[in-house]
Amino acid sequence: MSATAELISADILLATKPPRRRRKFPSLGVVFAFIWLISLTVCTLFAAYIPFIRDYDTQIKVNGKTGRYNLGPGWTAWMGTDASSHDVFARSIHGARITLMIGVLATIMGLVLGTILGVLAGYFGGKVDRVVSIIVDCLLALPALLLALLLVYRMDDLKSVYTWLGWLDRKWEITLTLGILATAPLARIVRAQTMGLREREFVLAARSLGAKGGRVILREILPNLVPAMVTVAITGLGILIAAEGALAFLGLGVERPVTWGKMIIDGRADLKRAWWATVFPATFLFLTVVSFNMLGDRLARRFDIREAAI
Amino acid sequence: MAGTGKAHLRTEDALLRVEDLVVRFPVGRTGLFVNAVSGISLDVLKGETLGLVGESGCGKSTTGRAIMQLPRPTSGSVMFEGRELTSMTGDTMREARTRMQMIFQDPISSLNPRRKVRDIVMEPLTIWKRGTVAERNARVDQVLEEVGIDPQRAAESQPHQFSGGQCQRISIARSLVLSPSLIICDEPVSALDVSVQAQVLNLLEDLKRQYGLTLIFIAHDLAVVKNISDRVAVMYLGKICEVAKSDDLYREPAHHYTNVLLNSIPVPDPEIAVQRTAIEGEIPSPVFPPAGCRFHTRCPGMQERCQNEEPQLREINTGHFVACHYPVHGGEAPVSIRTAGS
Numbered sequence: 001m002s003a004t005a006e007l008i009s010a011d012i013l014l015a016t017k018p019p020r021r022r023r024k025f026p027s028l029g030v031v032f033a034f035i036w037l038i039s040l041t042v043c044t045l046f047a048a049y050i051p052f053i054r055d056y057d058t059q060i061k062v063n064g065k066t067g068r069y070n071l072g073p074g075w076t077a078w079m080g081t082d083a084s085s086h087d088v089f090a091r092s093i094h095g096a097r098i099t100l101m102i103g104v105l106a107t108i109m110g111l112v113l114g115t116i117l118g119v120l121a122g123y124f125g126g127k128v129d130r131v132v133s134i135i136v137d138c139l140l141a142l143p144a145l146l147l148a149l150l151l152v153y154r155m156d157d158l159k160s161v162y163t164w165l166g167w168l169d170r171k172w173e174i175t176l177t178l179g180i181l182a183t184a185p186l187a188r189i190v191r192a193q194t195m196g197l198r199e200r201e202f203v204l205a206a207r208s209l210g211a212k213g214g215r216v217i218l219r220e221i222l223p224n225l226v227p228a229m230v231t232v233a234i235t236g237l238g239i240l241i242a243a244e245g246a247l248a249f250l251g252l253g254v255e256r257p258v259t260w261g262k263m264i265i266d267g268r269a270d271l272k273r274a275w276w277a278t279v280f281p282a283t284f285l286f287l288t289v290v291s292f293n294m295l296g297d298r299l300a301r302r303f304d305i306r307e308a309a310i
Numbered sequence: 311m312a313g314t315g316k317a318h319l320r321t322e323d324a325l326l327r328v329e330d331l332v333v334r335f336p337v338g339r340t341g342l343f344v345n346a347v348s349g350i351s352l353d354v355l356k357g358e359t360l361g362l363v364g365e366s367g368c369g370k371s372t373t374g375r376a377i378m379q380l381p382r383p384t385s386g387s388v389m390f391e392g393r394e395l396t397s398m399t400g401d402t403m404r405e406a407r408t409r410m411q412m413i414f415q416d417p418i419s420s421l422n423p424r425r426k427v428r429d430i431v432m433e434p435l436t437i438w439k440r441g442t443v444a445e446r447n448a449r450v451d452q453v454l455e456e457v458g459i460d461p462q463r464a465a466e467s468q469p470h471q472f473s474g475g476q477c478q479r480i481s482i483a484r485s486l487v488l489s490p491s492l493i494i495c496d497e498p499v500s501a502l503d504v505s506v507q508a509q510v511l512n513l514l515e516d517l518k519r520q521y522g523l524t525l526i527f528i529a530h531d532l533a534v535v536k537n538i539s540d541r542v543a544v545m546y547l548g549k550i551c552e553v554a555k556s557d558d559l560y561r562e563p564a565h566h567y568t569n570v571l572l573n574s575i576p577v578p579d580p581e582i583a584v585q586r587t588a589i590e591g592e593i594p595s596p597v598f599p600p601a602g603c604r605f606h607t608r609c610p611g612m613q614e615r616c617q618n619e620e621p622q623l624r625e626i627n628t629g630h631f632v633a634c635h636y637p638v639h640g641g642e643a644p645v646s647i648r649t650a651g652s
Contacts, residue, residue: 201414202422205484208378208412209434210404219433223424 030298033291040288044096055094057257059086079280082267088277092284095260098171099288102254103241105175107233110182115229117187119217122194132187139184145246151177152252170254174247178240186232193228197221227303235296238289245285260285316351317623318553318631323392324353325524326377326410326492331386333369333376337597345596346372348548349386354492359518359525361539361556363532363571367593369548370528371415374494377526378412379403391491408438410492411485415500417477421469427480428454428465434488449487456520457483457513475506479513486517494526499534511538532575536560544568547596547604550623554630564626564637566611603635611636 043050073079079088121132139147155173159165197203198221206220247253248261260281267277316329333347347369354360362370376383379395388395391409398406414420421430431454435446451461457479459472469477478498485493495514499507511534518525529535535542535556542559544552544567552565563569570589591608594600600607606616615635623633626640635643 201416201420204375204380205412205414205420205481206422206433207380208407208410209437209484209488210408211433211437212404215437219425220422224422226424 026298029294033294036287036291037295040093040096040284041100043093044100047090047093047097055090057086059084073276073280079276082263082274082277088263088280091258091263092260092281095258095263095281096284096288098254098257098259099241099244099261099285102171102175102178102244103237106178106182106240107237109175109179110186110236111229111233113179113183114186114188115190115222115225117183118190119194119221119225121187122191123198123213123217123221125195129191132191136184136187136191139181140188144181144243145250148177148181148243148247149250149252151180152247170252174244174252174254177247178243181243182236182240185236186229189228189232190225193225194221197224227299231296231299231303234292234299238292238296241285241292242289317625318550319351319353320355324389325356325358325391326352326354326526327387327389328352328373328377329387329389331373331376331388332384333372333381334384342597345548345599347376347383348599350545350548350550352543352550354524354526356491356524357522358541359527359539361535361542362526362528362545363530363535363542364545365530365571365593367596368545369596370530370545371496373545374412374496374526374528377494378407378410380407408434408488409490410494411488411490412494412496413478413481413485413498415497417474417481417501418469420481421477423469425468426465427459427463427467427469427472428461430469431464431480431484431487434484438488440488450483453483453486454480456486456517459483473506475502475510478502478510482510482513482517486521489521490523492524492526494528496528497530498527500529500531507534514538532560532571544571547593547599549604550633551605552630552632552634553623554627554632558627558630562639564630564632564640565605565634566609566638567605569638570610603633611638 079092082088082091117132117136121129152170152173155165155176203216203220206216211219244253244259245261245264248259249265251265253259253262253265263281264278264285267274267281271278319327319329329351330349331347331351332345332349334343334345336343350369350373352360352362352373362373364370375381376386377388377390377395379388379398383396386396390406393406395403395406421427428450432446432450435441435449440446441449454461454464459476459479464480469480472480481498498514499510502510514525515538517523525538527535527538539556542554542556543550544559544565546567552559552563552568554564559568560572563572567589574589589608594604594607600617602618603609603612603616603621606612609616613636619635621633621635621643623631624643625631626637630640632640637643
């Protein structure tokens, strides 16, 4: 009896040998997001050196003549040509440059401003917190698009009055506007995280060792904010790129050389006749925004950051 | 259980003398307050270990932190090494704080997860720019070795690469680097395994002897406190119930609360019949503390007087103080004139 029992238990032991641990592979979405963003960045940065990408203002002639939408998607122009006989594929790649640049710069600006505001509010609390919270809540309460429109128009006005604002072309106007818009959500999450960190024992320990406020913030709090900041910044980057497209759609886009929003608005009127001139740049925009969201979500799960704060 | 009395304060020059310490936190913007600590007085002589016990939420940790002025107490006086801390500000305060240090309950949370362990221990010396770089390095190596952490490993590892017990050792090392005179241990072993608890407690004892430290040992584990403390103060809902030499307190507890606490220590012998007076009910809200004796809502020996009159600390034996009208032994408290008149 007991011998059988032993045999059985031995069998079970053999059968339930733990399977070999496999390294968890990131989800398909994340892999795609990575590949998409990296190849897009490489293509747009080195477009001039990549043979299959034409210049953005090269016109494709059919039978020696240019013409409106003279080529559909095909071998010559993979994504067809637009109203001015430009290659849609080449323009989509070139369009990424301005779009990504505006997105990244605005995010950096938002990170800097948002971190300063959020850390001050979260660490010092009290009146500082009250003031920062009011600013942030106001920014979040106003319709973002309306605020962006107002800001861009206002900057246009200012530029015509003050000559020293000459450097402020449309590109920088939009960057500054989006940077201001990105500040609010970042300040909010940094504030929440800082308030949590402030109560942690290692911060208390640093203070009991005689560290000054600045040192506590720089050495103890900021390094622990990095994951949250990166996560929100990546997700925010997607939103900003979409917002840039929306602004362009409303006629506040960067005119030259080319952006996705501009391509979409230009081709929209002839959507029935030449769908490719609108659908392809829109797809580029969509895939890029989705990729940033995928990465942001993945990071948020990795670092366990609550979505509510975003 | 008032503990508002100061009968238990000794006349000798104490290293730390806390009088009428009150800490209140506002509850949102309701205008209400959490009365975390409601007027307690303590003193600790040099080289002594004071145990501070009580159940969760009774204000033990808040007392420890208020002594460090983190956060500052609402009122009361904290005299440390002959200097009043509550009125200090700015750099004087920062400097005075370094003479006492704190060790926290959660060993992982006490160390910044994004820094190298060696830098964490070095931090106090860096802040105060003590000595040359070589001297700092030597000091850190020495302290790390004293607490049993390999300095080589500490130089290249982050806190999460160490176990809970090791993290607590690192915390101890950090608190020792500046050679403080007082260390406030806020439940330093509650989060550790029993076997590791013993190691850390022994380490604290050794270091205490070596550095001539004075300890305030906050805990809810009575067995731990018994072994390490010279004097024990029992707290309940922001007040002190009983203060006595460790042995006296454990041999003949006078306060009903202490009695119940001691009875609740599990006896590791199945042959011994269990006969205990279990404590009933929950700890009352510190926002609306009970009138009179704060323990009267749960006290097995409650009488009418306890509901109205707050008992004062009084001596029932040499060095044994209790704040109770009708203690387990030691006789009824004399009726105070104030209450008798009203």
